[in-house]
Amino acid sequence: MSKWTAADIEDQTGRRYVITGANSGLGAETAKALAKAGATVTLACRNVNKAQPVAADIGPNATVAQLDLADLASVRTFAEKFDGADVLINNAGVMAIPFKRTADGFEMQMGTNHLGHFVLTALVLPKITDRVVTLSSSMHQIGRIDLDDLNWDKRKYRRWRAYGDSKMANLMFGKELAERLAASGSSTSSMVAHPGYAATELQGRSETIEDVFMKFGNKIFAQSASGGALPTLYAATSPDTTNGGYYGPTEMFGSRGAPGPSGHSKLADDAAIRDELWRVSEKLTDTEFTV
Template identity: 50%
Template sequence: MTPFSTSNVPSMAGCTVVVTGANSGIGRVTARVFADRGARVVLAVRSREKGQTAAAEMTGRVEVRLLDLADLSSIRSFAREFTEPIDVLINNAGLTVPPLHRTADGFELQFGTNHLGHFALTNLLLPRIRERIVTVASLAHRIGSVDLADPNWERRPYRAMRAYGQSKLANLLFTAELQRRLGIIGSTVIATAAHPGMSATNLVRSEGRGAGFRIGKAVIDLVTQSAEDGALPTLYAATAEIPGNSYAGPGGLLESRGAPKLVGRTAKARDAVAARRLWELSEELTGVAFPLPIPGAGGAAISRSTT
């Protein structure tokens, strides 16, 4: 079988694709490919200036809309103003191993942005999504463990890499529970996930870090694949004929690089009970719930009692 490449992405004419964090890295590449295939692409970004710079390098129908995933009020505003149908939502934005900071709503920055921000955004947009939701996870989910009693590192000593692993494990648990709920209501929308392997993007920045960190990052940069190749698993998860709750990643050594394929995940990432509990906690923290009605349930949305 010929390895998946951008040439396998079908025509997206007539489709609307929203990509978070689309001003740089794999998000920028993903947005560009969809625009090249004829989609109307919305770059959902924190900086209008950076978004417009990225959009200027793309062909076709590309627009920039402001979205700060570290601020629930920004997420609600974005969703409220987005009234048109969305064919594909790419939950791509994220950040890695910053010093301890908190979002506008008091969440640990990585958990709040990488997971809770996309959780709220997806559920608020869900009534308008028609085809697929792709959430970008990471190999780091393998070191992750979701502490439901202290997800925001308020009582534990903060460990940046552990916090990142927690947020990426949360991405996979979110995808699994979202797909379960979509299946319950008989929706044709599917939720998938992807990871870029070891991709050379600016997600991990060296500015303000020590010499040891910068040296380590330089070594990592030597063995990573390009942002163009790193975006392929996302494109595969968004367009290939795969089932819901699929997880795509590079097919090469240790999933670090290579053409995308369906890959495995840890036992923690397959824990259905943990996925449901995380969903319940995420609803409580964000105030956002699954918005679609259950057939035959009098129009009631799925509640936290659906376990």
């Protein structure tokens, strides 16, 4: 069996995709590959000035829309203008940054990576006709969802643990959404993907000495951003995926290579925690998410 590449993407002519954080890195590479296959792509980004050159490089199949996942007012404004798509790709994220809070007072990593996408998906899901793909990370393995302190109000902040928590939340959300969609009889599906170890602008934002090592690792060990985008592209386009599936690189212990089904922490299968995370996310964001 040959290894799946972007060349295996079926003709996407007539299909519409919304990709959050598509101004650089994995999101930009995902948008480029989809547009090359014929799709129309919307680059939903906080920094529209950085997104415009990417859209211009792609050509007439690309448009840019303002979306700041760290500000729920921006998320709601985007959703009000949203006129539908086949696929929503929840790609945007921040990693291991110093302690900050979103416009709504959430810890920045949980607020951006999970809660912003949770609200976005809740608001636009009725207009998504095919599937939702949410980006997690192999770092979800260090995540332990603290439902009593999701926003680090009580705990001493630990940036990597906070990142792992947010990525575990992404994985749990994608899997819980899949089960709720199936239970409702919906034809829309939900998948989760992770890029393995890919060189992107996500690294180097910790404002610590770790940035030096991460940038060195990007040059020596990491695969390219286009390589890291393959699991997302596979989850978003392949007819061989399944609702609730988790996809990532299949070589070098899941750090690189062709995409396929990926292993994950057993914690992500805990239905009780997933259900409570959903409830807490609704409460924190004042958003009713009924599938």
